Amino acid sequence: MSLSVEDRQQALQRMQCEIFDLVVIGGGITGAGVARDASSRGMRVALVEAADFASGTSSRSSKLIHGGIRYLENLEFGLVFEALSERQKLFTMAPHLVHPLKFLIPIYRGGRVPAWKMGLGMWLYDALSLFEAPEMHAFLDQKELFHEYPLLQKRGLTGGFTYYDAYMDDDRLVHETLRSARAFGAEVANYTRVTGCCFENGKVQSVECKDIETGLQFNLRARHVVSSVGPWTDVLGGQFWSHWKPRLRPSKGVHLTFSRERFPLKDAVVMGAENRIVFAIPRHEMVIVGTTDTDFDEDPAEVVTNQGDVKYLLDVIHQYFPGAWITSKDILGCYAGVRPLIDDGAQTESKTSREHEIWTETCGITFVAGGKYTTYRKMAEQTVAQVLSFFPIEDQVRFAHSQTLAPLNPLVTDVTLERARSDSPYWSQMSQLPTEVTALLADRHGGEALAVMRSLPFSQERDPWMWLWCVEAIHAVKHTMCLHLADFYFRRTPLVLSRADHGMAFVESVAAVMGNFFGWSESRRREEINALQNQVHRELSATFSFDQT
Numbered sequence: 001m002s003l004s005v006e007d008r009q010q011a012l013q014r015m016q017c018e019i020f021d022l023v024v025i026g027g028g029i030t031g032a033g034v035a036r037d038a039s040s041r042g043m044r045v046a047l048v049e050a051a052d053f054a055s056g057t058s059s060r061s062s063k064l065i066h067g068g069i070r071y072l073e074n075l076e077f078g079l080v081f082e083a084l085s086e087r088q089k090l091f092t093m094a095p096h097l098v099h100p101l102k103f104l105i106p107i108y109r110g111g112r113v114p115a116w117k118m119g120l121g122m123w124l125y126d127a128l129s130l131f132e133a134p135e136m137h138a139f140l141d142q143k144e145l146f147h148e149y150p151l152l153q154k155r156g157l158t159g160g161f162t163y164y165d166a167y168m169d170d171d172r173l174v175h176e177t178l179r180s181a182r183a184f185g186a187e188v189a190n191y192t193r194v195t196g197c198c199f200e201n202g203k204v205q206s207v208e209c210k211d212i213e214t215g216l217q218f219n220l221r222a223r224h225v226v227s228s229v230g231p232w233t234d235v236l237g238g239q240f241w242s243h244w245k246p247r248l249r250p251s252k253g254v255h256l257t258f259s260r261e262r263f264p265l266k267d268a269v270v271m272g273a274e275n276r277i278v279f280a281i282p283r284h285e286m287v288i289v290g291t292t293d294t295d296f297d298e299d300p301a302e303v304v305t306n307q308g309d310v311k312y313l314l315d316v317i318h319q320y321f322p323g324a325w326i327t328s329k330d331i332l333g334c335y336a337g338v339r340p341l342i343d344d345g346a347q348t349e350s351k352t353s354r355e356h357e358i359w360t361e362t363c364g365i366t367f368v369a370g371g372k373y374t375t376y377r378k379m380a381e382q383t384v385a386q387v388l389s390f391f392p393i394e395d396q397v398r399f400a401h402s403q404t405l406a407p408l409n410p411l412v413t414d415v416t417l418e419r420a421r422s423d424s425p426y427w428s429q430m431s432q433l434p435t436e437v438t439a440l441l442a443d444r445h446g447g448e449a450l451a452v453m454r455s456l457p458f459s460q461e462r463d464p465w466m467w468l469w470c471v472e473a474i475h476a477v478k479h480t481m482c483l484h485l486a487d488f489y490f491r492r493t494p495l496v497l498s499r500a501d502h503g504m505a506f507v508e509s510v511a512a513v514m515g516n517f518f519g520w521s522e523s524r525r526r527e528e529i530n531a532l533q534n535q536v537h538r539e540l541s542a543t544f545s546f547d548q549t
């Protein structure tokens with residue numbers, strides 16, 4: 001399942017001369033899902049992404065596959081049911097990317113939601129998952145909580161509920177979905193921006209594209225076009241039609257990251273803050289705390305964390321974990337994203353619905369926006385079904401069968417993943433790599449891990465972690481169309497967010513590996529390193545300069 005620079009070249013060539021059944025604009029999770037669904041039905045599909053895949057909202061989420069416990073309060077039962085049923089499917093479709101995670105909701109005296117109501121919500125949550133959650137919810141009394149969660153604020157704590165949802169690697173979920181779409185025959189190209197649209201007799205004929213890497217401009221012809229550009233929906237709509245009426249109410253969300261040593265959480269904790277909730281989410285290497293929810297009407301590409309966001313999240317941490325003494329100096333990293341919410345006229349950002357909307361303009365362009373990561377497969381299925389309703393009946397029959405419930409990566413199923421995990425100590429003996437390194441490769445790549453390991457022989461003079469990120473870089477360029485060093489650091493690995501040095505200890509070696517592959521000159525290599533460092537500085541500057549007074 002290759003997705004390399006050669007695949008990109010081939011895709012761009014085909015895009016200049018063929019007519020596709022469907023052109024998908026945007027390579028976040030929504031576009032990737034639509035491309036996979038449509039190509040799995042046998043449609044000829046082309047997907048173009050303006051920057052790196054998943055560089056928009058789809059690498060900036062809370063990284064949860066969840067029903068959304070808080071939507072129960074808004075009585076959005078349909079949304080929660082759909083999300084919980086998709087969660088169940090994703091456990092088997094992508095066992096290397098979606099993992100069960102236990103959550104605690106602590107209950108405090110005088111809290112916004114009384115314990116009885118929370119208990120009712122917990123039963124409802126289990127029922128809406130058809131009692132298929134990894135474990136059912138449980139109540140813990142004050143004594144059990146003091147023992148199990150010693151860092152929690154003890155004053156006013158009366159009890160708490162535990163329940164299960166899941167965490168994931170959001171960016172990698174996009175890459176694996178695109179690899180699968182490619183395996184079904186879709187042509188995909190990143191760094192290819194749609195700049196306009198050509199109509200004939202009121203019908204869309206093609207979209208105008210620009211290859212950002214070379215400057216090449218071309219027309220990409222299609223029978224139908226899907227716009228899945230998330231928070232850019234109104235920008236693209238405005239580019240196509242001068243009379244476009246905005247549909248979105250974009251909202252900014254920020255997360256901070258901490259090392260697990262400094263903030264030792266064993267389960268995720270749900271914290272209440274000003275009528276919304278903030279999660280503290282432990283995952284392998286770090287704890288992620290977020291998110292904020294504030295209206296955002298600037299260019300989504302420019303979204304960054306500011307000092308107000310940092311202060312808001314640190315205040316919530318202090319309120320719930322006063323004894324942890326977390327300060328801004330403990331922050332490893334941060335990231336900000338823009339939710340592409342549909343404007344439903346709600347009073348506040350956090351009350352705006354997370355439902356998605358799909359609508360088709362008479363010219364043959366279908367828009368899909370809003371929704372959640374968790375439901376991307378379902379959204380994609382509904383989008384393609386709507387697209388097909390505009391096709392002749394024989395095509396509707398021909399393309400009726402979608403295959404999106406198959407594993408995203410046939411080399412990574414429950415069985416191959418377990419096998420890789422149990423083989424990893426043996427790999428470690430054979431290769432003289434530490435078991436932590438081989439275990440991490442097994443977890444990330446399941447049945448593909450051995451192939452990843454074999455791409456670069458390990459010699460004992462090398463630092464094993466350095467070697468690890470070099471083989472990951474080789475995998476990224478061959479199988480995820482990774483074109484730039486910053487794209488590797490930000491969206492193929494957790495390096496920027498999980499390490500105090502943001503992975504800079506490995507930068508020369510990784511740049512050398514990528515440079516060898518692409519034939520970069522010494523000056524190009526330096527440019528790539530500078531671009532990475534500038535991006536780290538731009539995105540993380542609020543935490544570098546946070547003023548605690």
Ligand code: FAD
Nearest residue numbers: 026028029030050056057058062064194230253372373374
């Ligand atoms: P995007 O990921 O933004 O993709 C759109 C793409 O279109 C971008 O890559 C962009 O470069 C591209 N594009 C734009 N213009 C053009 C053009 N002219 N030509 C070509 N390409 C173009 N959901 C969950 O289920 N769980 C969570 O835990 C969760 N947490 C969240 C936390 C935050 C802070 C935020 C902001 C969202 C969260 N969500 C979560 C929601 C989820 O992340 C989004 O719904 C989802 O990522 C949206 O994906 P998308 O593909 O629609 O948009």
